[in-house]
Amino acid sequence: MHASLDDVVTTIADLDCLTDKDEYPVCETGFFTWDIVANLLYSDGAVAEMFGLDATETASGLPVEAYISRIHPEDQPAAAKIIHHTILTQEPEHQSYRARRANGAFHQVMAFGRCFRDKNGIPSLYAGIILPLPEEAPTATPLLDHCLAAYDIALSEGNTAVADHILEALMDMNWKNTGCSRPN
Numbered sequence: 693m694h695a696s697l698d699d700v701v702t703t704i705a706d707l708d709c710l711t712d713k714d715e716y717p718v719c720e721t722g723f724f725t726w727d728i729v730a731n732l733l734y735s736d737g738a739v740a741e742m743f744g745l746d747a748t749e750t751a752s753g754l755p756v757e758a759y760i761s762r763i764h765p766e767d768q769p770a771a772a773k774i775i776h777h778t779i780l781t782q783e784p785e786h787q788s789y790r791a792r793r794a795n796g797a798f799h800q801v802m803a804f805g806r807c808f809r810d811k812n813g814i815p816s817l818y819a820g821i822i823l824p825l826p827e828e829a830p831t832a833t834p835l836l837d838h839c840l841a842a843y844d845i846a847l848s849e850g851n852t853a854v855a856d857h858i859l860e861a862l863m864d865m866n867w868k869n870t871g872c873s874r875p876n
Contacts, residue, residue, distance in 0.1 A: 744794035764790035
């Protein structure tokens with residue numbers, strides 16, 4: 693059996709969800725889209741909460757710097773370098789860093805993203821997901837890092853069969869309970 697995008701969506705949807713004041717479920721996994729040309733990053737309430745930002749403002753778009761300023765100062769250079777690399781190469785990114793909540797406390801998050809170009813080859817949109825990592829979970833393990841890297845290589849080479857097998861291995865490793873998620 694090959695893992696499909698539907699399997700991934702189902703797995704992400706299976707993550708614990710919170711209930712907001714209107715009793716609509718809001719998954720802890722947050723979604724974002726960055727309009728690179730306009731420098732406006734749009735995100736949902738989950739991302740707003742993870743970065744200590746106002747959900748109304750994030751839904752209307754904020755400059756990417758508003759988010760970067762909420763990343764721990766020690767983690768900002770590496771995060772910026774990975775994002776820059778993703779824009780240049782169009783390779784999917786996955787990384788973890790500490791983000792500041794509204795109360796000022798930092799917590800570990802995992803981000804997955806990808807840059808898309810317009811028909812002229814200009815980087816235009818950068819979309820992805822961010823999820824909080826459990827406090828007790830390690831941010832990464834060598835095996836998980838290597839599996840994710842192998843997954844990215846398989847996808848970049850167009851070898852979806854190998855990518856599917858790697859995804860199955862990640863599921864067998866119970867990666868969901870390691871605090872990490874599968875890319876794209």
